[in-house]
Amino acid sequence: MTPCCATERYTALAGRAATVAMVSMLAASALAAPAYALGGFGLIAAGSVLACLGSAAAAVPSLSALDEYGPLLVRDLGVATAGVPLVIAALIAAMALGSALTEARLQHTMSGHTRATVLSVSGFGAELGAAARRRRAGGRRRAGLSGAAVALARVRDIDLRRLWWPYVSVKLRTGVFATLRVDAGRVQGRRVPPPADDKAVPTAMRRRAADPSIPVHDVVEACARDVLFVNGGPMRTSRRRLAVLLTATTVLVAAGAVTAISAQAAAGCRVTYAISSQWQGGFGANVTLTNLGDPVSSWQVGWTFGAGQAVTQLWNGSHTQSGSQVTVRNAPYNGALATGASTAFGFNGSWTSSNPIPAAFTMNGVTCTGTTTPTSPPPADTQPPTVPGNARISNLTCNSVTFAWNASTDDVGVAFYDVYHDGQQMTSVGGGTPSVNLTVVPGATWGLYVNARDAAGNVSQASSTVTITPPQCQTDTTPPTAATQLAGSASGTTVTLQWTAATDDIGVRAYDVYRGGAVVGTVSGNPPATTFIDSGLAANTTYQYQVRARDAAGNTGPASNTATVATTGGCTVCAVTQVATDTDIPWGLTTLPGGSIVYSRRDAHDIIRLDPATGVKTTLGTVPNVQSTDGEGGLLGIAVAPSYATDGWLYVMHTSPTDNRVVRIRVVNDRLDTSTLAVLVSGMARNKYHDGGRLRFGPDGKLYASSGDAQNGSWAQDRNRLEGKILRLNPDGTVPADNPFGNLVWSYGHRNPQGLAFDAQGRLWEQEFGNTVMDETNLIERGGNYGWPNCEGTTGTCGTAGLIAPKRTYPTSEGSCSGLTVVRDAVYVACLRGTRLYRAVISGTSLTNVQSYFVGTYGRLRTVEPSPSGGIWLTTSNTGDKDSVPNNSNERILHVALG
Structure with missing residues (x-):
């Protein structure tokens, strides 16, 4: 042939x-x-x-x-x-x-x-x-x-x-x-x-x-x-x-x-991502890729940044970045990887709000789990790691501490540990590293804890909290100088003070404002502001003010000059009246028909009815199956429908031993009838922080609920999950037919929203905690994406098409705002860390003429709600705020009259 x-x-x-x-x-x-x-x-x-x-x-x-x-x-x-x-x-x-x-x-x-x-x-x-x-x-x-x-x-x-x-x-x-x-x-x-x-x-x-x-x-x-x-x-x-x-x-x-x-080749990979150095706004990272599958001639590694980071310079490969998605391709000399072989590349990057390690990596489209992918893919990993045990510190100095814990276990493997203080993420380390050295602030009291996270993004419950207060870096016995040129002006019953800053050999950290010889507010910061607004004063009355500076060691300087200011008639934020005190954290609050109010006690898990005219309290009862989280969880928001007078339904959001829930329970003869309790929403993941919790009925008769991301930012972008969302449901818990995604999700991309209120046009406003950079006030749109974790406020990849920008942002040092309400086309925002009440005028879809009130006057402000008289209710959250211990607080419920 x-x-x-x-x-x-x-x-x-x-x-x-x-x-x-x-x-x-x-x-x-x-x-x-x-x-x-x-x-x-x-x-x-x-x-x-x-x-x-x-x-x-x-x-x-x-x-x-x-x-x-x-x-x-x-x-x-x-x-x-x-x-x-x-x-x-x-x-x-x-x-x-x-x-x-x-x-x-x-x-x-x-x-x-x-x-x-x-x-x-x-x-x-x-x-x-x-x-x-x-x-x-x-x-x-x-x-x-x-x-x-x-x-x-x-x-x-x-x-x-x-x-x-x-x-x-x-x-x-x-x-x-x-x-x-x-x-x-x-x-x-x-x-x-x-x-x-x-x-x-x-x-x-x-x-x-x-x-x-x-x-x-x-x-x-x-x-x-x-x-x-x-x-x-x-x-x-x-x-x-x-x-x-x-x-x-x-x-x-x-x-x-x-x-x-x-033929189906075996595939598998392992990625080790380590931050080699970090500075303000920038960092360096080294990435090691190990091929666990069949040999490859070229590779492509992908991951998603969780907080808007960006790669600025990369070596031993080439990269592209689209939004938060990063793709790295091999260099001409390191593309071939035999089974078990490794290669490495490094890069410099930028960050704004935080710099968490990416949750997952892929090589040539295959998720790197540290194992070889068989021909038939394994079932999805939905099991979170166990709780990291025995959280502890050592080597505490004025500016550093070693934080360690016992390793978690996971059915697949622990990929990362995310380290937080008081709900704010500080850093992430690899799953094989159960300790980290942290930079701390002298004199600042922090609660440290850690969550374990696997490669699939499942997050464990948080470890126990370790509280630290670093000492000062040097002995300081020298007080600041006196503030000078204190002057004030009045607008109605509101006084605005200004002064020239004091000096200190180390640094001024606060100013105490005195009215008539008593402290009425504190302005703190590094450095602190030199202005203060005193509100709710009597009309046509003369007041005298002084200011004294304090340093971080607690040394107090001499008094400033005295400023004399006379109020006139008329006010925007008027008289403040203390209605009641409580030994627990008043979290949710709403007004009942007839003028009395009911509020939830977060750590005590019960609900109180308060007659504001007499100050008399009545305990309605304890909500069943509530469990605190040694952080922000517990008995949270409450709401009543317009039909409360006839049906008696009280709507409650709370943390249970397994999840966060929305339930309703009838009030009968001033008692909670626990036999009527019905679970409307369950399955919202819980954690130490980021549990959301606010409830609000809208003018459409639907119930709106805010859910936190449960310290798993990726969930906020998953429209099939309930975390990091504003939820909308019928009063019986069913899904409204006009919801945008066929489930309870109304909007998504939220971190930890805790304020909800409707304006006169029926529009929903929302207040949301940021991480380390800024809080945000949002105008909620049906089906809207508000950016988290890719965007915090206006930082990160906020320019991505489809993301909705906030209407107002506040630095977290002047914010950490939990409550929000609307009264006569003005938004009022109550802030914890910022120890103030913001007021902003609604103009179209914008917020204008933003003013701060009660800065440091009442401490940390948790909840703000409208009162029947046209004023607002205001609650504090100063002691026992993050420990879940019942009845170890000393809080106030205030009424603020508005002009």
Whole structure:
């Protein structure tokens, strides 16, 4: 069937063609296309065509790029690849491969060592024949290759390093030596110019070397014509007959590609991400990638930043970033990774609000779990790690502390530990690092705790809290100087004070404001502001003020000069009346028909009715199944529907032993009827902090609830989860038909929203805790995305299309605001850390004329609600705020009259 000389020539040509042709995009063709019987051509050496093309690829750099040649070949020869019977191609391949290529040997040189490799391709033709039989059995006798473009494109995914040594020296039949190196999916060639009379490197190829605009198919066709000349003497060859030859080659390329990728390779990876250094606004990171699956010739690592970080400079690879999504590709020299091999890259980045370690990584589209992915993917990991145990500190100094804990366990593996103080994330460390050194502030009392997180993003419950108060870095007995030039002005019954700052040998940290010799407020900061607003004064009354500075050591300076100010008639924020005190945290509060109020006691888990006219309290009862979290969880928001007078339903949001819930329970004869308790919403994840908790009925009769992200920022962007959302439900807990996503979610992308109120136009305003940079006041839109964790206030990737910007932001040092209400087109915001009440005027969709009231006067302000008289109720949260211990507080419930 094949002449003796043809067999010998075939073996030589195919062997030489195989290496070069494979690494120049015709990988499968080099093994399968040497066919010596096709139509009227007889014993035409298709393998010689490939040898010629291999020479072209080595000699002409513009032909050697895999990502260029494949698409061009598809474009220029695509028409010729349609409608050729796969059965013919299978017979050709079976004949050629069965007789010759099985024994073909290539001499490879790698690192000075000579190796002989036998091509194990004897079953290739049988595979093609089986494919042909399957197609025929399916009623298709012809394998129309209209999808050849797809198949050829898939050839590019073949892992060349799994087939050949990375450094290959081959001797072409022209006597030209070419050394090729396979790197990151590209072929780079070094050649000796071929002899001018060598027919295997045609003139068309030389022209393309000088002019890259010449179509690739000219080179392919020239190679085919030249091979005809070498093997069969001068002859005329039509494009039609050439197309038949090239069609057979392309058919086998496509079939080889499909065969190559049909087997499912094992995949798996492990990524170690370590922050090497961090400074204000910037950081350095090192990333180590380990391939746990089959060898790869190139890699691509992806992750999502959780707090708006950005890569600014990267080495040992290249990167792109779209929003929070980062993609890193290998460099030309580190793309190949054998099983178990590792490589590393590093980068410098920027951050604004915080710098958490990414929750998950992928390599070539496979999630890196530290294990090998089997053929059948494992079930989704929904099990969070166990709680980190035995949280403890050591080496506490004025500016640092070592925080450690016992390692958590997880069904898959702990990937990270997220370290917080008082709900604000400080840093993240790897799952194998159960300790961290932290920078602290002298004299600042913090509660440290840690959550464990696995690669799937499941977050454990928090560890116990360790409270620290670092000492001052030096002994300080020198008080600040006196503040000077204190002056005041009155607007109605509100007095505004201003003064010139005091000085201190270390630094002033606060000013105490005295009215009539008694402290009425404190302005704190680093440095503190030099203004103060005193509100709720009597009309037409004269007041005297002084200011005294304090440093971090508690040294108090002398009094300033005295400023005398007389109020006039009229006021915006008017008289303040203390209605009651409580030994627990008053969290939720609402007014009942008739004018009395009910409020929840967060840590005591009971509900109190208060008559503001007399101050008399009545305990309605304890809400069942409430559990605190040693942080912000417990008995939270309460609300009543307009139908309360007839149905008696009281709506409550609380933390249970397993989740956060919205329930309703009837009030009968001034008692909670626990037999009527109904769970309306369950399954909201709970944690030490970020539990949300505010409830509000809207003018549409629906109940709105704020849920925190449970210290898992990624959940805020998942519209199928309840965390980090504003929820909207019918009073019976069912989903309203007009909700945007067919579930309870009304808006998403929230961190820890705790203030909700409707304005006169029926629009919903929301107040939300930031992390370390800014709090935000939002105007809620149906289905809106408010950005967290990619965006905090206006920091991070807030410019991403589709994210809704806040209407107002406040620095967290002047905010940490929990409550919000609207009275006569003005928004009132109650702030904890900021120890103040903000007032802003609603103008269209904006907030204007923002003023601060009661700065430091009453301490931490938790809840603000409208009163029937047109004023507001205001509650404090000063002691026992973060420990979940019942009845260890000393709080006030205030009424503020508004002008």
